[in-house]
Amino acid sequence: MSFFTENHYWAGRRCQKALYFLAQEAPATSFAVWDVAEQRRLLRLAAPLLPGPITVIAGDMETRLRQTQQCLKAGQAMLEAVLAHDGWLAEVDYLGPHPHGGWQIVSVIPQTTISPTARQRLAYQAKIVKAAGVDLVQVGLVTLNPIYCRAQRLDPSSLFLVEPNSQVGFHAVGELEEALDAYAQLLRASAPASIPLGPYCEEGGDCPFKARCWAGQLPEHNIFHLYQLSRQKAFKLYQAGHVSLQLLPKNLRTRNREAQLYAVQTGRPYVDRPALREFLGRLEYPLHCLDFETVNAAIPWLPGLSPFNMVPVQFSITHVRAPGAELEHEAFVCTGQSDPRAPMLDRLKSSLGNRGSILAYNAAFEQSVLESLVRWDTVRQSWYDSLRPRWVDMLEPFKNFYCYFAQQKGSCSLKEVLPAVTGRGYEDLAIRDGHQATQAWLRLLFDRLSAEEEARVRQDLMAYCRRDTDALAWLVQALRAWV
Known part of the structure; x- marks a missing residue:
């Protein structure tokens, strides 16, 4: 039997057409409201704080449904229980007997505050659980403690805040009945609903079906x-x-928009040669093209961290010794076994030397990462201050329209600028954007990977970070050709 899931529910809340498209997908496109893998890591870490003993429900969906019913009959608490009602499934983080009779559910959320999304998620689960015949008397939430600071060892009892008697899940249950009935009818429809383009296509990030819906319109x-x-x-x-x-x-x-229109109407790039010549004239060789990758993990993985603190874990530098010279590359990749910040600073000091421009795309971010490292190790402050005159932001010529290519489609993002200007991109890489890089790093830090898999993920991360810094060198080469 096929079921509708919470994923379908979130798609329906967003757009009826997205809900229809989702029903046609196999495997289904995710409309998850947060990273599922990170939420599951938090659930396993929080489990010892919940009443037990606890059975972990696992297997395919039919097996999980059967195991859940067996545990309900035995009065056994569960992680990742699954219940169904009228074609809808609810996957519940924790389902266990209440001390005073009936049952309770608890949702573990990767947030430091209870958001409307968390409330709605809990309401959906409470609705399905109650409709499935469970005597649900209490719903609870587990959030992250924003002021928790990890000592040498991680302390889950201090990391998490448990609200055992939350009412947020019950308030919206009554509103769900009609919505789920309407969504079920749409999911069984023979054609998608006619929905015009609207802000909902982009709210909370682009809808996974945005390209399909907008194509041809x-x-x-x-x-x-x-x-x-x-x-x-x-x-x-x-x-x-x-x-x-x-x-x-x-x-x-405006001036910049006229430049954009010129490129679109003529099919030729708009180039402000005096401005571009002045910008390129500020570059001092050797060039050091720099890019960081950082992790903002929900689980503090180093002493002194709180939830979602940023830690740099990787950098790439592409050196260009002189115009037209071969690109030289070096990288630093955190082992995940110890604090990377001190060895990272040592390598940066050695790699950046004391002369040559330091190039970054949206350099304020790379500067903020270095500032965070120096705040952690104040001995390096004078060295960091010496770098200030050497920074050059490669975003500048594109943000200020010293040149513009129609293929950018109004964007100054490196992911749009690079292929427009050089014809190169990220399509050949396993990791193609910052979000994927973050997910890869979280796997390295928290999941048990085989040696082979770990080596592959590290290689993929190095290739992605290198592409970002090689891109800056390629852009300089391309811009020089226009002056």
């Missing part, structure tokens, strides 16, 4: 690509029929 260069136009204004213009950039109203034209 917009010209290649459209109002949603207009530089620095708010999404609210873009949707209003779209609804008023102002879709193509070619028909941009005069009151919306």
Whole structure:
């Protein structure tokens, strides 16, 4: 038997068309409200704080449904229990007997506060659990303690805050009945609902089906690509029929937008050669192209950390000794077994030397990472101060429209600029963006990987970080060709 899940519920809350598309997907696209793997790590860590003994429900869905019923009959507490009602499934973090009779559920959330999303998730689970015939008398939440600071050993009893008698899950239960019935009808429909483009396509991040829905409804260069136009204004213009950039109203034209229109209309890049020449003239060789990868883990993995503290775990530097010279690369990758910050600072001091421009894309981020390292090791402050005049932000020529390529589609993101300017991208890599890099690092730090798998993930991370720094060198080479 096929079931509808919480994933379908979140898709339906977002958009009826997304819900229909999700029903056609196998395996299903995720509409998870937070990282499932990280939430599961927290659940296992919090389990000893919950009333036991606890049985972990595992296996395929049919097996998990059967095991859940067996534990209910035996009065046995469970992790990752599964219950079903009228075609809908609920996967519950913790389901256990209440000391005074009936049952209780607890949801472990990777947040330091109880968000509306957490409330709605708990309401969904409470609705299905009660409808499945369980005498549910209490719902609870486990959140992360924002002021917890790890000592030498991790202390789960201090890391987590347990709210055993939360009412947040019961308030919205009554509202769910009609919604779930309506979603079930949509899921069984023979065609998707007719839903216009709207802000809901992007709220909380782009809908996984945005590209499919928008394809064919917009010209290649459209109002949603207009530089620095708010999404609210873009949707209003779209609804008023102002879709193509070619028909941009005069009151919306600025210097940078005129440059954008020039590239779109002529098919040639817009180049402000004097500005570009001045920018490139500030570069001092050797160039040191720098990029960091950081981790903001929910679980503090080093002494002195609190939940979601940022720690740099990797850097890549691409050196260019002179114009046209071969690219030279070096990298630092955290072992995960010890604090990486001191050895990282040592390597950076050696690698960056005392001359040459330090290039970064959106350099404020790389500077903030270095500042955090220096705050942790104040002996390096004078060295860090000596770097200040050497920083060059490679975002500058694209943000300020010293050059613009139509393929950027209004974006100054490196992921858009690199292929537009150089024809190279990230498609050949296993890890292609920062989110995937973060997930890979969390696996290295917290999951038990085989030696072979760990080596592969590390290689993938090194390749991704190197692409970011090689990209800066390639951009410099391409920009020089235009002046």
